[in-house]
Amino acid sequence: MKKYPIHQSLIILFALISTFTISAQKRQGNIVEYFGKEKVNDVKEGKIAHVFKDALYLTTKRSALNSISFPPDMIFKDFLMSDKTVSEGEIATIDDTGTSHSWTKIEVDETNTFNDPALRGAYLYLSYRSPAAKTVLFEASGHTQAIINGYPHEGDYYDFGYSLIPIQLKKGINVFVLKAGRFSRMRARLIQPKAPIILTTRDMTLPDLLAEESMDYKGAIRVINTSESWAKNFQIKVKHLGKESLSSISSIPPMSTRKVSFDIPPVNKNSEPSRSKLELKLLSNSGSELDSQDVDIQIKSKYGKHKRTFMSQIDNSVQYFSVAPSSTEELKDGALFLSVHGASVEAVNQANAYKQKDWGHVVAPTNRRPFGFAWEDWGRLDALEVLAEGKKIYRPDPQKIYLTGHSMGGHGTWYLGATYPDKFAAIAPCAGYPDLLGYRDSFVKRALKATEAERKRWGITSERLKQMQKKPQLTDMDHMILRAGNPSRTLKLKRNYLQQGVYILHGEKDNVVPTFIAREMREELGKFHPDFTYYEYPEGTHWYGDHSMDWPPIFELFKNRTIKSDSLINKMEFYTASPGVSAKSHFITIYQQQKPFEISSVDFSKENGPAVTTNNVLILGMDLESMKLKSDSITIDNVLLKVPSKNKAFYKKTTEGWQLTSKPSLKEKGPHRNGGFKDAFNNQMVFVYATKGNTMENKWYFNKARLDAETFYYRANGSVELVPDTDFDLKKYADRNVVLYGNKSNNSAWKKLLKDFPVQVENNLVTLDQKVIKGNQWGLYFIAPRPDSDTASVGVVSATGINGMKAIYSNHYLLNGTSYPDLLLFGDDIMEYGSDAVKCAGFFGNDWSIENGDFQWR
Known part of the structure; x- marks a missing residue:
């Protein structure tokens, strides 16, 4: 088997971006305090049965294999589906330098936390001898994954304290193996649940109730099923200010948890803004009460900053987004600003950073979590769903839609702007990086030329520097796997920015997302883009107050840009890596590719007669009504073709050249269903x-x-x-x-x-x-x-x-x-x-x- 070096720069750059975690640190402090107490009434879900106070830990040399999608993990492999146990001093691995790595004893501190710098990226081995088989909740924090008695479970790597996993302890020794993440601390304990099926108020999703609106609302709460039977046909009854709602909830499998939706009754129109309480009751299929919780909720004015919820079409879950509505009440045909947040930042705080605008509304999606998906994959879909919700609620001028964001949200701005160029009149990435994976080569090059002081600021040790100097050896198989990631390779889609105005804002002394990243993007845009502005905030670090995002010149640029009407477009370029992610720009749709997940492009021009030049396109669609063509023919890759009298035309590339064709069958690949x-x-x-x-x-x-x-x-x-x-x-x-x-x-x-x-x-x-x-x-x-x-x-x-x-x-x-x-x-x-x-x-x-x-x- 071939071995080759990992891209250390990817890990380093991600670590730098993830260091800006103020709100997360506040949560972590609360959890440390929470775990430091052992009174029964500190746990709403039951009684504390056991707190893990001693353990074994193992540090291993970082793998020399480059496998982002399949990272090797020999330690977890040893415990997977096995009854393996270990003892202090036992050698677990011997690395390629001949150094052995052994299990070492560790004890908790006064807050019941295993806390040691050596734990970062390490493994923690816990064991518990149970006098009998019984059901408990395993609660842990600070870990990315867990294997419990041979079976894997999700971790709590945000360190939020959300993890509550029902498990069946066996009589005798029970083994828990936790893998640490970016933190050097972990905690774990067992909770005896107060009942077989319960509610937990940890991690609820709730809207603000709007005083001027009489409408139903959606919330979500987790139900924990610690029984060995399905929880089916259950309901949640909600009481609020004298009104009731009754919601049927989704089925919950045995020994599992699920976050379920429930209805919240409307408030009386013109209610006074206030803090209020919801009374929630979990009812069995026979109508008996199983558990109840009181939950705080706020009544706010829809003209002030607030949060809203909606049902996602991804998984029928309840998601929230936050709004800084226009200061102009009942604004008509205003602008809509989609603002995407940075790592660890809640959507509420994103919206709160903006002063309300008199000419438009700021809408801030969540990315599904404060860290979420870096605005890719399901974060991308969340942004699109919230954009659609914002349009439905505020009915903005369709030509006045804009995109901005900070830090990870700056990346989201670069990425979403390149992926959906016709959805935004202008974009403004603030303290952002364009492409985490695609940018690594530039980062490595910069790091190798950097001074020792710069490398120290970026957290690059001498060992990491040596690793960065090694070049990867990618096989044809590696290239095939990596090709599936092309939709996220922002720089491969950079010419899509020609459809938008661009404002780049970056702090002069940003060490979290180093300023050279913005400067290189300035240089990149300077090669082809006629409409971009670059500004370095003097002495600015990663965050220098609300002007880090809410920067007036950004909104001045926005005010002077609109999305072009289709009929007025004389020239347009459009690039995509997958029709399943992004297939359309204005009046042209790429339905199928010749080579899947390689970059496809269309270059359209009305000059010298309508003409299209394509690359890696098999089937092309055109909205003739929107194009307002005055010609009865069009040239595609130098082939002159007739334009049909219908509103839409489809063309296919064959061995004989381009030909007029029918609309592609939905049974084939296309924008509706394309993989991977x-x-x-x-x-x-x-x-x-x-x-x-x-x-x-x-x-x-x-x-x-x-x-x-x-x-x-x-x-x-x-x-x-x-x-x-x-x-x-x-x-x-x-x-x-x-x-x-x-x-x-x-x-x-x-x-x-x-x-x-x-x-x-x-x-x-x-x-x-x-x-x-x-x-x-x-x-x-x-x-x-x-x-x-x-x-x-x-x-x-x-x-x-x-x-x-x-x-x-x-x-x-x-x-x-x-x-x-x-x-x-x-x-x-x-x-x-x-x-x-x-x-x-x-x-x-x-x-x-x-x-x-x-x-x-x-």
Whole structure:
């Protein structure tokens, strides 16, 4: 197996960006205090059964393998699906320098926290001897992942104190292995739940109630099911100011938690702004009260800053966004400013940083969490959903839509602006970086030339500097996997900025997102862009007060820019890496690519007659009515073609050149459904897990589905519906994406969804068209079109046997910055060798076939 150096610059740059975490630090201080107490009444969910006060920890040398999507993890691999125990002094690993790494004892401090600089990125081993089998809640903080008695669970790496995992302790020794994140502290304890099914007010999603509006509202709260039975047909009753609402809530699997939505009754119109209380009661299917909680909520004026909630179409969860409405009450045809926040910043604080504008409304989405997805993947979708909500509520002038953001939100501004160039008249990235992954080479180059003092400020040690000097050795397989990440490679789409005005704002002495990043973007835009402004705030650091975002010259530039009407566009360039992410700009749509997930482009001009030059485009669509063409012909790549009398025209590139064609079939790939694998986690997705295998298979696939639901809850404030294969019904879940856990041998939903697909997985066998791969060690991720739907997809998390189940443990597909093509086939040594263990990766053809696809085999 080949080994090669990791991109250390990626890790360093991310660490620099993540250091600006003021609000997170405040939360962490509260959690330390919370864990430092051991009184029974400190825990609303029950009684403290055990606080872990001593443990073993292990530090290991950072892996020398470059595998963003499949980071090697030999330590977790040892504990996965096993009863492994360790003792103090036991050698765990010997690295490539011959240095051994042993388990070392550690004890908590006075706040019941394991706190040591050596814990950053380390492993923590906890054990608990239970006198009997019993159910508890495992509460921990500061860790990215946990393995409990051999099964993986999501961590609490934000250190927010949200983690409450129902577990079944076995009689005797129970083992907990925690992996630390960016913090050098972790805490853990066991809680005896007060009842089998309870509410927890940790991490609620609530709107502000608006005094001038009489409308229903949505909130969300977590229900914890510590029983071994499903919680079905439950309800939440809400009382507020004499009014009641009754909401049926989603089913909750055994031994799991789910954040569920509930209705909040309207307030009387013209109520006085105040702080109020909601009374929440959890009712069983028989109507009996199981638990109750009182929750604070605010009544505010809709003319002041406030937060709103909506139901997301990604997963039917409740999400919130914050608003700084115009200071002009009942403003008509005003502007809308989409402002995306930085790492650790709540959307509420983002909106609060702005003074209310007399000519427009500021709308601040959440990115699904304060860290979320760096405005990529599901953060991108959240921004689009909130933009749509903002337009629906405020009905702005459609030509006066603008985009801005700070720090991670500065990146979001660069990224969203490049991805959706026709949605914004102008963009203003503040203290932002354009492309985290694509920018690493420039960062390495800069770091190698930097002074020792500069490197010290950026946290680059001599060891890291040596690693940065090593060049990666990427194989064809690596390039295939990384290609799936092209939609996030902002700089590959940079010419889309020609459709917008750009204002770059950066502090002169910013050491969090170093100022050279902005200067290099100034240089980059200077090569081709005629309409951008660059300003360095004198002596400005990363944050120098509200002017770090709410900078008047930005809004002056905005005021003088509008989105062009389609009929007035004489020249336009548009670039995309995937029609499934971004297919359209104004009147031109790229429906299909020749080579999937490579950059496709269209260069349109009305000069010398309408003409289009394309690259990597197979099917092109044009809105003729919007274009207002005065010609009955158009030239595409020097081929003269007739323009039909219809409002829309479609052209296809064939071996004989471009030809007029019909609208592409929805059964083929297109903007509506294009892959890669991560795209399955969308469209009101439902997780369907296997129950037709042996005991181990059934338990594993349920746990894997539950783990992904835990992960999506924590990372994305999500709410995913889990369904056993025996309960899955095509009509009940019509037109919704399905993520199927299992294979043809053990998941009965396979025949309903994948019977005729060219990829088939069963015990000890994978068939890819005519190619057969045998063995029980294979794991597989792939996406397919749902056969009974024109829009929905099926994502598959599958294995050929017990060893393959270990391989699919890695759930990094729910992280931004990871690359997953349409299909990945890999062996059970993936936790040891990373992407070197991938046997096949690639993309299906536009007809979803393997034959017409693009695949790399090892």
